[in-house]
Amino acid sequence: MTREKLFEEITEIFRDVFDDDSLVIVDETNADDIEDWDSLEHINLVVAMEKRFNMKFNIKEVGELKNVGEMADLILSKMA
Template identity: 55%
Template sequence: MDTKERLQEVFRDVFDDDEIELTDETTADDIDAWDSLTHVQLIVAVEKEFSLKFSTVEVMRLKNVGEFIALIDRKLS
C-alpha cells in the first residue's frame, strides 16, 4: 500500500465512513465531520499508523491531503 492508500484507510477509520476517497486536493471542506476537533484525532491516528510525530508547525501548515502525503513521505525517508 502506498502512503495515499494507507492514509485513506486512516481517514475511513477515523471518520467511520468507508466511502471516503482521497485525492491530493481533498481538504477539510470536502469531508463533513472534519473539524478542528476531529483534526487532532486524525493527527493522532496518522501518527500511530506511520509511527511518527508531527510538530505543531507542521500540523498548522497542512493545506490539503497532497501536502499531508508529502509531509509523511518526507518524514519517513
C-alpha cells in the same frame, strides 16, 4: 513506501476516523470536502497518522498543511 501505497493507508485512516467506508481521498481533499472534518477530528487524524506511521509531527507543521497531498508529502519526507 510509494506515494500510492501511502495514499491507500491514509484513505484507510480517514475511513476509520470518520467511520465512512465510501470516502475517497485525493491530493486536493481538505476540510471543506468532509463535513465532519472539524478541529477535533483534525487532531484525531494527526494522532492516527502518528501512530500508523510511527512518527511525530509538531503543531506548526501540521497547522500549515492545506490538503491531504501536503500531509502525504510531509509523511514521506519524515520517512526518508
